[in-house]
Amino acid sequence: EVQLVESGGGLVQPGGSLRLSCGVSGFTVSSNYMSWVRQAPGKGLEWVSAIYSGGNTYYADSVKGRFTISRDDSKNTLYLQMNSLRAEDTAVYYCTRDHDYWGQGTLVTVSS
Amino acid sequence: QAVLTQPSSLSASPGASASLTCTLRSGINVGTYRIYWYQQKPGSPPQYLLRYKSDSDKQQGSGVPSRFSGSKDASANAGILLISGLQSEDEADYYCMIWHSSVWVFGGGTKLTVL
Numbered sequence: 177e178v179q180l181v182e183s184g185g186g187l188v189q190p191g192g193s194l195r196l197s198c199g200v201s202g203f204t205v206s207s208n209y210m211s212w213v214r215q216a217p218g219k220g221l222e223w224v225s226a227i228y229s230g231g232n233t234y235y236a237d238s239v240k241g242r243f244t245i246s247r248d249d250s251k252n253t254l255y256l257q258m259n260s261l262r263a264e265d266t267a268v269y270y271c272t273r274d275h276d277y278w279g280q281g282t283l284v285t286v287s288s
Numbered sequence: 289q290a291v292l293t294q295p296s297s298l299s300a301s302p303g304a305s306a307s308l309t310c311t312l313r314s315g316i317n318v319g320t321y322r323i324y325w326y327q328q329k330p331g332s333p334p335q336y337l338l339r340y341k342s343d344s345d346k347q348q349g350s351g352v353p354s355r356f357s358g359s360k361d362a363s364a365n366a367g368i369l370l371i372s373g374l375q376s377e378d379e380a381d382y383y384c385m386i387w388h389s390s391v392w393v394f395g396g397g398t399k400l401t402v403l
């Protein structure tokens with residue numbers, strides 16, 4: 177069974193950093209297209225970043241230069257390193273496999 | 289102008305059909321894109337419904353009923369999600385998505401009310 181579980185969310189001050197993790201089961205992260213999608217409270221979906229099986233990475237303009245997507249093949253885990261966080265980064269962050277399977281999300285709150 | 293525009297809300301009666309539109313910005317030809325559709329209920333992650341580019345290039349999500357289908361209206365430059373035989377459980381937010389200029393773009397979402 178395919179499962180994705182995000183972790184690492186929490187409260188962080190503006191300018192701070194956070195690393196999200198997405199542990200998976202039922203498939204191999206390195207063999208799949210993986211994405212992070214976020215949803216601000218009461219708002220719509222916003223794609224954040226993606227990594228292809230070959231290692232190519234892509235970012236939304238809103239996070240480019242601040243966020244880094246990566247994976248650890250030995251741990252079968254996807255990551256999102258978030259630096260220089262802003263209030264507008266406050267959202268539930270979802271990990272997805274090829275946009276068909278989604279985790280339950282982890283909440284990131286950026287506030288002083 | 290947003291890349292993808294969806295009506296903010298739509299209401300329909302149980303048993304009826306609902307046509308949800310996703311209009312592409314002028315200059316972006318709907319015919320060249322796969323359009324993905326998602327359903328999201330409060331407190332839950334989005335669920336993949338289907339993707340549609342043409343009748344020969346389409347995919348239904350795993351376990352998604354056939355009463356959910358995709359199409360396009362080239363004259364309106366729009367993708368369409370058709371839900372037939374509406375049920376109360378179909379009440380949710382619906383989002384469209386495309387891959388455009390090396391980024392994934394979501395529409396703003398349509399809140400479907402079944403009443």
